[in-house]
Amino acid sequence: xxxxxxxxxxxxxxxxxxMRDGAGGPFGAVVVKNGKIIGHGNNRVAASNDPxxxxxxxxxxxxxxxxxxxxxxxxxVYTSCEPCPMCLGAIYWARPKKIFYACTxxxxxxxxxxxxxxxxxxxMPAEERDIPxxxxxxxEALKAFDEWRDMDGKVVY
Numbered sequence: 001x002x003x004x005x006x007x008x009x010x011x012x013x014x015x016x017x018x019m020r021d022g023a024g025g026p027f028g029a030v031v032v033k034n035g036k037i038i039g040h041g042n043n044r045v046a047a048s049n050d051p052x053x054x055x056x057x058x059x060x061x062x063x064x065x066x067x068x069x070x071x072x073x074x075x076x077v078y079t080s081c082e083p084c085p086m087c088l089g090a091i092y093w094a095r096p097k098k099i100f101y102a103c104t105x106x107x108x109x110x111x112x113x114x115x116x117x118x119x120x121x122x123x124m125p126a127e128e129r130d131i132p133x134x135x136x137x138x139x140e141a142l143k144a145f146d147e148w149r150d151m152d153g154k155v156v157y
Contacts, residue, residue, distance in 0.1 A: 007032050007078040008100055010040070014055065015080040018042025025113060029055040029079040031063035031072060031096070038075070039063025055079060056087035060094050070157060072096040081108050084115045085122070093157075 007030055014028025024043030031039035041058025045051060056079050064070055075096040081103040083091060091099060105115055117130075126133035148154065 003032075003035060004078075004100060007037065007076075008080075008102055010037065011055075011078045011080045012102060014040060014042040018044065018055070021047075023047035024053065026111075027055040027079070027081050029059040029077060031059050031075050031077055033063075033067075033072070033075045038066045052086065054084065054087050056083055057090055060090055064094070070094070076100065081105070081113075084108075084113075085118045 011028040011030050014030070015026045016028070018024055018028060019026040019042075024045040024047060027043040029041050030037045039059040039062035041055045041060075041062060043055045044053035044058055047053075056077065059077070059079075060072065063072055063075065072094040073096075075094075077091055077096050077099045079087075079099065079101045082101045082105045083099070084105070108114070109116060121129045121131075
């Protein structure tokens, strides 16, 4: 059996485990580096009352703790379902080299995990979204950006 199948099967196993334990929805993920799982997770939204506790986020957090770094260079993410917008954003910020997924976002929508409304929200002007985003005190906040830009010894990411 090739490694990709083995790692994906582990992500799928984690999806079953978390769902059956009542932790959250049927989603699992692993992060792999050099042929070893360094982070694993299943959806923990219900168990933790944390809307960000998706399988990919849980796995990324564990992998980053394992590596002692906030980026997953030379890592691969295996997830039982195509990542939602939040998880995809986190994956991009973590910068692994590749993502493998099993179920699609359409498969997830068919069981009432529909992220399509979020994708549609991204296309709308911020102030017209279902949760309006309203600019406030930009000039004051820009001072922190100015200080960051000029700071010596900062960690750029």
